[in-house]
Amino acid sequence: MNQILTNNHQQIIGLGNPSSKFCFNLPNVPIVGELGYDVAEIVDINGNHWRKIFVIIAKLCDDSDNWQQFRDQRLVNEVYLNFTTQLGNASKIEYLCGKNHAESFELGHRKWCNIDEEYQVKSAKNANEQLLLLTPYLDYRQFPNALITKVKNFIETA
Incomplete structure (x- = not known):
């Protein structure tokens, strides 16, 4: 479900289906053209x-x-991009991208597990068994292919 979600001020707060399996919480909102959520x-x-x-x-x-x-x-149909500082409840796997951005969320007291110490990737599950992942910002230098593989392997066993 390819949709653009906006707030009362017509600012984009999300792209895609909030019920998607994957949610990526990002600090920067892209400029969207006439086609909407089109990669x-x-x-x-x-x-x-x-x-x-x-x-x-x-x-x-x-x-x-x-x-x-x-x-x-x-x-566009299987991933939700969230630009607010509120965690979603529908996604099975929720990425909090970027340390500074993650700090703007109210995460409460969670038991975090280290996935990768060098890149400071951590995971936790909430009461709904939703997997939360604290990750670097989505940039090749901060999130290289080796780390992508490591995170995917972790998710398969979580």
Whole structure:
């Protein structure tokens, strides 16, 4: 369900279906064009920065070996991008992207498990068995392929 969610001031607060399996909480809202939540158009308008974000999201979410196809054909329907500081309740896996951004959420007292100490990736489950992941911002330098693999392997066993 490809949709743009806005608040009372018509500011974008989310892209996609809030009930998607995956939710990525991001600090930066892209400029959205006439097509709405369309990966190619968002990349055309916002540049290489958003291309990198979508590549990392696709690599984290795709369960096959074809993340490019996931990015181009399925991402907008299977991933929710949240730009507020409120955790969603519907997603099974929720990523809090970027240390500074994660600090703006009220996470309460949770038992966090270290996934990777070098990149400071941590996980916790809430009462609904939703998996929360504190991760670096979605940039190749902060979230390299080796870390993507490590996080995906952790999720498979969690």
